[in-house]
Amino acid sequence: MKTSTKAALLSALVYPGIGQLFYHAYRRAILLILIFSIAAYFYIEEVVSKYQPLIDKIKLGELALNAQALTYEISKNPIILDPKTVSTLTYILIISWLLGIVDAYCIGIKKDASASL
Numbered sequence: 001m002k003t004s005t006k007a008a009l010l011s012a013l014v015y016p017g018i019g020q021l022f023y024h025a026y027r028r029a030i031l032l033i034l035i036f037s038i039a040a041y042f043y044i045e046e047v048v049s050k051y052q053p054l055i056d057k058i059k060l061g062e063l064a065l066n067a068q069a070l071t072y073e074i075s076k077n078p079i080i081l082d083p084k085t086v087s088t089l090t091y092i093l094i095i096s097w098l099l100g101i102v103d104a105y106c107i108g109i110k111k112d113a114s115a116s117l
Contacts, residue, residue: 057073
């Protein structure tokens with residue numbers, strides 16, 4: 001397997017920016033890792049903050065932990081995520097992930113070409 005493919009797979013399957021670390025492109029790696037991590041943090045924070053009242057009811061024993069009780073509670077009090085925030089964060093996550101894959105592959109192709117000369 002070519003190293004360019006390995007780097008692209010590292011960024012695709014492990015974490016965006018890991019393929020750049022493989023090629024010692026530290027600035028690009030740190031930038032991709034930070035962008036992806038911050039967007040993932042805010043995405044998770046948005047979801048958890050909306051579900052926290054439901055979680056608290058379960059912890060206090062006010063709500064049974066079964067599908068029927070949860071379905072009834074959610075239908076009675078729907079949990080609505082901010083669509084603008086969620087879609088923006090989703091786009092950032094997808095773009096940074098794809099950018100990490102493509103960039104790692106391009107760096108690998110350049111390294112492979114310079115190594116074969």
